[in-house]
Amino acid sequence: MLSSKADSLGLHRVFKFFQESSMGNKLYVGNLPYSFRDQDLQDSFSEFGTVNSAKVMMERDTGRSKGFGFVEMGSDAEAQAAIQGLHGQNRGGRDLVVNEARPMEPRPPRSGGFGGGFGGGREGGFGGGRGDGGFGGGRGDGGYGRRNSY
Numbered sequence: 001m002l003s004s005k006a007d008s009l010g011l012h013r014v015f016k017f018f019q020e021s022s023m024g025n026k027l028y029v030g031n032l033p034y035s036f037r038d039q040d041l042q043d044s045f046s047e048f049g050t051v052n053s054a055k056v057m058m059e060r061d062t063g064r065s066k067g068f069g070f071v072e073m074g075s076d077a078e079a080q081a082a083i084q085g086l087h088g089q090n091r092g093g094r095d096l097v098v099n100e101a102r103p104m105e106p107r108p109p110r111s112g113g114f115g116g117g118f119g120g121g122r123e124g125g126f127g128g129g130r131g132d133g134g135f136g137g138g139r140g141d142g143g144y145g146r147r148n149s150y
Contacts, residue, residue, distance in 0.1 A: 024076035025052075026101040027083065030068040032056060033092025037065075045071050048085055049078025070101055 029041065042054035056069040073079040079100070087098040 024100065025073045025079040027071045027073065027079055028068065028097075028099055028101040029071055029086075030097035031094045032065060032067050032069060032096070033094050034065045034067060035092060036069070038069075041069050041071060044086065044091065045073065045082050048073070048082035050074030 027045075032041070036056055038054050038056055041056055042051045045051050045054060050073065052072040052074055054069065054071045057066040058064065059066060071082070073082055083098050083100070086096050089096050
């Protein structure tokens with residue numbers, strides 16, 4: 001089960017992509033022109049066989065392409081033909097990187113959040129150690145460089 005954060009980032013589509021069929025017909029396509037959209041990706045790969053799906057990954061906040069995507073071909077043989085035919089080919093001034101897709105490797109949870117601010121922790125972040133805190137605060141100072149006595 002995916003977390004709501006992963007779901008909100010659209011990662012459910014990527015996980016679903018890898019779960020539904022064999023890996024041999026799924027391709028990673030990198031170094032895409034930022035102007036490329038799903039249809040452009042589909043059009044580029046359709047000359048090598050049936051394209052079951054083509055998805056350019058987009059930034060959630062800006063709607064801008066991340067410069068990579070995934071294509072699922074109709075068969076492993078069609079996928080191999082697409083790799084041979086498109087890897088290194090120039091599209092929109094960029095040389096495509098096309099290879100067999102691999103499942104995402106699990107990553108450790110990212111640290112951060114509200115704990116300590118910029119640099120935070122015991123050393124305080126911008127401009128501060130334990131006593132004066134700086135941006136994000138040291139120990140016991142309340143953060144933002146605030147001192148308890150003047």
